[in-house]
Amino acid sequence: MSTAPTVYDVAERSGVSIATVSRVYRNPDSVRAQTRERVLASARELGYVPSGNARGLASRSTGVLGLCFPDYSDPDAESEAETGAGDEADDDAAMLYSDQIIRGMERAARRHGYALLIAASLKGGPESLVAKVAGRVDGFAVLARTVPTEDLDVISRRQPVVMLAGPRESDDLDHLDHIEAANTDGQRELTRHLIEDHGLRRLAYIGAQESPDVDARFRGYAEACRAAGVPVSGEPDLRVAIMTQAEGARAADTLLDRPGERPEALLFANDQMAVGALHTLERRGVRVPEDIAVTGFDGIALSRLVRPALTTVRQPMRRMGEEAVELLVRRLTGQQDKQPVSMMLPVTVARRESCGCARGASRA
Amino acid sequence: MSTAPTVYDVAERSGVSIATVSRVYRNPDSVRAQTRERVLASARELGYVPSGNARGLASRSTGVLGLCFPDYSDPDAESEAETGAGDEADDDAAMLYSDQIIRGMERAARRHGYALLIAASLKGGPESLVAKVAGRVDGFAVLARTVPTEDLDVISRRQPVVMLAGPRESDDLDHLDHIEAANTDGQRELTRHLIEDHGLRRLAYIGAQESPDVDARFRGYAEACRAAGVPVSGEPDLRVAIMTQAEGARAADTLLDRPGERPEALLFANDQMAVGALHTLERRGVRVPEDIAVTGFDGIALSRLVRPALTTVRQPMRRMGEEAVELLVRRLTGQQDKQPVSMMLPVTVARRESCGCARGASRA
DNA sequence: ATGAAAGCGCTAACAC
DNA sequence: GTGTTAGCGCTTTCAT
Numbered sequence: 001m002s003t004a005p006t007v008y009d010v011a012e013r014s015g016v017s018i019a020t021v022s023r024v025y026r027n028p029d030s031v032r033a034q035t036r037e038r039v040l041a042s043a044r045e046l047g048y049v050p051s052g053n054a055r056g057l058a059s060r061s062t063g064v065l066g067l068c069f070p071d072y073s074d075p076d077a078e079s080e081a082e083t084g085a086g087d088e089a090d091d092d093a094a095m096l097y098s099d100q101i102i103r104g105m106e107r108a109a110r111r112h113g114y115a116l117l118i119a120a121s122l123k124g125g126p127e128s129l130v131a132k133v134a135g136r137v138d139g140f141a142v143l144a145r146t147v148p149t150e151d152l153d154v155i156s157r158r159q160p161v162v163m164l165a166g167p168r169e170s171d172d173l174d175h176l177d178h179i180e181a182a183n184t185d186g187q188r189e190l191t192r193h194l195i196e197d198h199g200l201r202r203l204a205y206i207g208a209q210e211s212p213d214v215d216a217r218f219r220g221y222a223e224a225c226r227a228a229g230v231p232v233s234g235e236p237d238l239r240v241a242i243m244t245q246a247e248g249a250r251a252a253d254t255l256l257d258r259p260g261e262r263p264e265a266l267l268f269a270n271d272q273m274a275v276g277a278l279h280t281l282e283r284r285g286v287r288v289p290e291d292i293a294v295t296g297f298d299g300i301a302l303s304r305l306v307r308p309a310l311t312t313v314r315q316p317m318r319r320m321g322e323e324a325v326e327l328l329v330r331r332l333t334g335q336q337d338k339q340p341v342s343m344m345l346p347v348t349v350a351r352r353e354s355c356g357c358a359r360g361a362s363r364a
Numbered sequence: 365m366s367t368a369p370t371v372y373d374v375a376e377r378s379g380v381s382i383a384t385v386s387r388v389y390r391n392p393d394s395v396r397a398q399t400r401e402r403v404l405a406s407a408r409e410l411g412y413v414p415s416g417n418a419r420g421l422a423s424r425s426t427g428v429l430g431l432c433f434p435d436y437s438d439p440d441a442e443s444e445a446e447t448g449a450g451d452e453a454d455d456d457a458a459m460l461y462s463d464q465i466i467r468g469m470e471r472a473a474r475r476h477g478y479a480l481l482i483a484a485s486l487k488g489g490p491e492s493l494v495a496k497v498a499g500r501v502d503g504f505a506v507l508a509r510t511v512p513t514e515d516l517d518v519i520s521r522r523q524p525v526v527m528l529a530g531p532r533e534s535d536d537l538d539h540l541d542h543i544e545a546a547n548t549d550g551q552r553e554l555t556r557h558l559i560e561d562h563g564l565r566r567l568a569y570i571g572a573q574e575s576p577d578v579d580a581r582f583r584g585y586a587e588a589c590r591a592a593g594v595p596v597s598g599e600p601d602l603r604v605a606i607m608t609q610a611e612g613a614r615a616a617d618t619l620l621d622r623p624g625e626r627p628e629a630l631l632f633a634n635d636q637m638a639v640g641a642l643h644t645l646e647r648r649g650v651r652v653p654e655d656i657a658v659t660g661f662d663g664i665a666l667s668r669l670v671r672p673a674l675t676t677v678r679q680p681m682r683r684m685g686e687e688a689v690e691l692l693v694r695r696l697t698g699q700q701d702k703q704p705v706s707m708m709l710p711v712t713v714a715r716r717e718s719c720g721c722a723r724g725a726s727r728a
Numbered sequence: 729a730t731g732a733a734a735g736c737g738c739t740a741a742c743a744c
Numbered sequence: 745g746t747g748t749t750a751g752c753g754c755t756t757t758c759a760t
Contacts, residue, residue, distance in 0.1 A: 004522045006737055017747045022739060032745060044514075047521040052500030053426065054737035056417035057752045064481065064500065071474075099463055106482060110435075115483040115496060117428065118466075120474055132479060136416030136428065136500075150408075157411040158368045301665055370753055381731045386755060396729060418753035421736045 005046040013042035025050055056136075065109050065328055066117040066133040066140030067321075068147060069098040097298065097317055098143065101164065104321025105141065112329050114138070121146050130155060139328040141321075144212065152176065160331035162324050165315075166212050177331070177341040179323050183213055183297075186313035186347035187220030190295055191267065193349060195228045198356050200264040200293060203230065204237040206251045207269035211243075214269045217297060221267060237263075240273070248273025252280040264292060265355070271296035271303040274310055278354070289356035299350055308353030316345050369410040377406035389414055420500075429473050429692055430481040430497040430504030431685075432511060433462040461662065461681055462507065465528065468685025469505065476693050478502075485510050494519060503692040505685075508576065516540065524695035526688050529679075530576055541695070541705040543687050547577055547661075550677035550711035552584030554659055555631065557713060559592045562720050564628040564657060567594065568601040570615045571633035575607075578633045581661060585631060601627075604637070612637025616644035628656060629719070635660035635667040635676055642670055642718070653720040663714055672717030680709050 007018040014021070016035060023031050024039045031039070042048075056062045102118055109116045117137055121129045130147045133140055134155045142152065144166015152161060156176055163178035194200045205221050207214035218236050225232040238254060240247040248268060256262060268274040274296030281288055288294050288308055296303055299314030323343060330336035351357040371382040378385070380399060387395050388403045395403070406412075420426045466482055473480045481501055485493045494511045497504055498519045506516065508530015516525060520540055527542035558564045569585050571578035582600050589596040602618060604611040612632060620626060632638040638660030645652055652658050652672055660667055663678030687707060694700035715721040 008737080018738080019740090019748075020746060023746085026739080030745075035745080044518060047518045049495050049498045049519055049522060051421070051737050052496070053417045053420035054752090055499070055739070057415070057421050057754085058737080058739035060739095060752070062417065062500070063496065099467060102466065102482075103463060106484065110484055115481055115500075117479055117481045118470060119479040120470065131413050132416070132427065134413045135419070136426075136479070154408060154411040155413055158413060305668070372753080382754080383731060383756085384729085387730085390755080394729075399729080415753050418736090419755075421738085422753080422755035424736070
């Protein structure tokens, strides 16, 4: 693997100038067919591949879009694999949030001729994640709360950045484009369903702390409660640190052990926690949904695989990824006015078994 | 979004040379703390982000690994969404082959400080997919049959390339590293199960043409048949063009309509086709597994969601992605001798309902 | 610990 | 249609 051949090598070997070699790759028609073939031939012989870096440097664009997302890996999800019956080591089935977004972005990017660079947060240093990605792409999307706000602030002055799934956090990020799901609407509707259709009134809400998404969802929950005359406090009944299965399992224990009447329904701010709770409830012999209803939020694949199947609010993550790319591309091609864009994608309530809705309704 | 600030701007603003600015980002400790802070400060003020391109050009490395995969999007899978009961528009649930690999690669890459560039094949031109990716990464993996063999041949002379899931096609690619799943072993074991444990003897195998993977699987099938004294021809009973659900559905029709005794089992070379067949059989009123057994290959999430759940062979795609990265990194750091590496990852047979094994065994 | 200068491999005017 | 010539923004010796 000696030194890679360059335009110069190819030019020399085919008796043309480097400019012509360059043209062959970027605008083949501007070169006489015969010349072109000659160039292509020697390129092949030499094993020449244009350096993306050099091209990017010279043309000031990379043809790559990026995505930064948090390290969502849920350790519990991994162990889920062992738990499965027989050889069903299917933690694979749990397609995450980020996987969906990646898929959506990749497709849309491809349609526009872009490749996708993905990177999950890990550590810090002056050389942060965003910086690394930002320096290599024409524009990128960031899953909320993945990177320090100030970093984004700085970078968004240089290139298009769209914030995903997280509401525009503070006012300093007002100028950032952002796309979110209708968290409030979804949770409101789900809550309404529990109250009105199932007649439940003693509800408990479980979320994380310092999450704008959770806040938005809780807001919907509270609104529905108030609308139905069900008492609510201004805060979730329980706040966990990270929304994993383990935490969901613990949360269920905590809530059941609290003095006073047992809640009739446990509303979790995401599916993973709800699944964890399902485990706990089964272990304790509490039947779902007969004794208690459980709901999640997100609509990850796992939510449909658990028994009872989880009633939840499905977020269009795939679409979010696509919209993000469309927006970035529009910015990049200048066909989008300066005004920051703010989209809210509609969600849908998936009524399944865990809330008491018809069993066996799902079918592939 | 005027011109982005460069090292020069930062250098000037903080009264140092560009070399120092550069050092601050690459090797912070080699600069006096006071100077460093000054540089970082002005960088922040200016909104400076190092250009990945320029860095890559100068340092001859990108810190990015790549993955090229075919455009696997199965149009049928999309429409599957509409088919689903109620609001279960869950084609999402079908986590593909490539998604798993991406996940595996991303994790492993992150551990080693690399980002991941992904791109699916689309069109041709002198500027092919590989070229685009190859020029921007330090090394990359390619899902078999995604790109022209000759392209790889050329590129692998410049940078590490590992071929995934496809056996080393021809001899010209002998020098390429490659990782594959134990296709033959898996299909042999599954076939043996059908024959010995379920006592089936009239089997039909359905694969695609010109697919090394399919060939390897068929080989295992044939071996198991011979070992059990079941007659087999040297060819799959049916070859389709692309292994989609639609094709699988048609294949089932074709096979059932053939004169002669109806087969007792349909063994498909992948899950998607098997799922398609399930639809056809249900439509025709043929019960699975009572009237006929059906099996797939891959172990995609969908295989577990369909009814009856599909018996299949699970490939460790996630792990394959991880191994690919490990290998690339080893090559990149020179801690891997010249010899081409060839790994074969073990697979496992998932016995579910469609072959006649216990119902309801699966549980999340 | 910091600076000066020479590229890295390509694209983009601008000539011819 | 093809060649010339500047850079693009950084890293990297080599000095100091």
